[in-house]
Amino acid sequence: MIKRLNNLGIQKSKNLKTKNIMKINWGKGIVIAIVFFVSFIMYFVITMTTDNDYNHDLVTEKYYEKELGYQDKINASKNAQDLREKISYKRVKDGLLIQFPETFKNTALEGKVFLYRPSDKQLDFEIPLSNIQNYLLVPDKHLSDGRWNISIEIKHQKVDYLFTDEIVY
Numbered sequence: 196m197i198k199r200l201n202n203l204g205i206q207k208s209k210n211l212k213t214k215n216i217m218k219i220n221w222g223k224g225i226v227i228a229i230v231f232f233v234s235f236i237m238y239f240v241i242t243m244t245t246d247n248d249y250n251h252d253l254v255t256e257k258y259y260e261k262e263l264g265y266q267d268k269i270n271a272s273k274n275a276q277d278l279r280e281k282i283s284y285k286r287v288k289d290g291l292l293i294q295f296p297e298t299f300k301n302t303a304l305e306g307k308v309f310l311y312r313p314s315d316k317q318l319d320f321e322i323p324l325s326n327i328q329n330y331l332l333v334p335d336k337h338l339s340d341g342r343w344n345i346s347i348e349i350k351h352q353k354v355d356y357l358f359t360d361e362i363v364y
Contacts, residue, residue, distance in 0.1 A: 221322055270355035273347070282347055282358045290335040292364065300329050306349035306356075308333070313342060324349065338364045 218226075275282065280296035293308065304324050308331060312318040320337060347358040 267355065268357055271355035274354055275356040275358045284345065284362065286364065289332060291338060293331045293333065293335040295329055297329065299349065302351065304349055304351055309346040311344040311346065313344065340364055
């Protein structure tokens with residue numbers, strides 16, 4: 196039959212005798228590499244967004260809103276530094292004792308004490324301030340050992356004060 200095909204001018208194809216083997220050239224190799232790379236990246240994106248072990252929250256929930264009032268915080272911090280008697284704190288047996296200046300004693304205050312735990316958002320808490328003595332005691336049961344950021348915001352006679360510090364409890 197092959198002789199007959201040759202007589203008709205039809206050449207025998209090489210694929211008739213050899214098996215069909217898929218050959219990978221440069222173009223196919225590059226496409227396969229890109230497909231594997233995109234698959235690899237997509238796997239990690241899906242893993243990071245769905246797995247709770249990789250859940251990383253922002254430092255604060257309303258980051259951009261707080262950023263807009265940053266100059267007010269700078270002014271309030273400067274006001275706190277200009278006080279003759281500074282706000283201080285120390286660890287005592289019952290908890291964290293925060294000492295306020297005598298000028299704030301028995302006066303109408305607005306403000307709050309915010310304790311922020313960088314390693315665990317669930318431990319953050321806030322204590323509102325009102326007419327206080329010269330001190331505030333934060334109970335020991337609210338504070339676990341480790342690093343805390345303390346922020347004390349006070350409004351006294353229409354002047355804002357802000358005291359911030361890092362403490363290790």
